[in-house]
Amino acid sequence: MSDDHRLSHVEHGPDGRARRARMVDVSSKSPGERSATASALVHFPGDLLERVLHEGGPKGPIEEVARVAGILAAKRTAELIPMCHQLELDHVDVTIERMDTERLEIRCTARCRRATGVEMEALCGASIAALTVYDMTKALDPRIAVERVRLLEKTGGKRGHWRATEP
Template identity: 45%
Template sequence: MDQLTHFNEEGRAKMVDVSDKDSTARKAVARTEVAMHPDTLQRIKAGQVSKGDVLAVAQVAGIMAAKNTSQWIPMCHPLLLTGVNISFTDNGVDTLTIEAEVKTSGKTGVEMEALTAVSATALTVYDMCKAMQKDMVIGPTMLITKSGGKNGDYRANHA
């Protein structure tokens, strides 16, 4: 098992030192789903939610979350992101799928930024639609792919 890098010699938490790592192009894609009643999904798609355009607001929330991930996750490095894209698809019945692609050129990866982006996007969908339906279910949330860095590429088996 690899040594845990977020602990110092005293066993206390630390932010990993990436000073000696090379800057490389890095990309991560994460995905989550929001399961809801068919009527809720149709109202989102038709723009008939009283709080406004759910997908537009959720998209901005996801981008903002990716940019601020280091404020949410204590040991996460603040990163200069070079791109964030949030996309939506649905199964035509009762599930909204959210994907985030996050890019940077730097010394550490953007997996946490992609995961944070889809999480905040899904939470915003929930917030904007909770008056219509409180039993929406968020998840599973997962990393789909990552590229760049010394550990190379990753693709989830369930992708």
Template identity: 45%
Template structure:
């Protein structure tokens, strides 16, 4: 994986952490999509699909958790700016066997992107699935979680290449 050498912007002249000043940047429409997986036993996934987990409707609760997490990302990630999100959508799909895929799309119009919000939304939704199903199965595996793409901003669009 080849990358351009870029200056690290989250450090001041003393080498200490700082929140980047984005006040001079233009507002643009920004969208980010992230995805993650939870691998589990087929029986656990079947119970999620059938809404027969004792704690309730796992996907509904995970969806709300993902939305809440996206809105509160700056409370978790120290250098993230608090953002006024204009949309958060959490979707679920499964392979019919043992893998639940969670996708989050986050939107805003602002001076900085929403990649961290999308990644946080997926992570919180996955952790909520684990929490609600841990009585059924403790060896579920969360991951990988990855940014699939983003649009808007000075750095332009990004689409994750197939691996």
């Protein structure tokens, strides 16, 4: 396998076989503006979403608690994902939007000026915010589901700007 197709977080032996996990050394990279936006969907069966948005869940209003949980998760990503670099984030924003009668979309955008990207921070923020919504409403119906966590867009770094093409 050529070096440009190898996983960056895997150290290979002289025979080309993967030997062990490693943290990528970014010390020689120049800092630059980086941003990433990720999303997660929370699906509520029937008319449950309407009820939750108007009355709250069994643990109270969901939106602000989930938003704060997402921001905190983005800031602490390196504590959760073993090979992530500890990043000083310049900005994190979590939004929660009703997509239709059964789905909430949670988006997390993270920004920094560093030598490595913030995709994992955005993904962690969106994921934990969605899991917080689930935790705060799970007693209402076991069919509530967190779905489709994904990167929507990123800027900066070697590859520059990237945006998901599918809706």
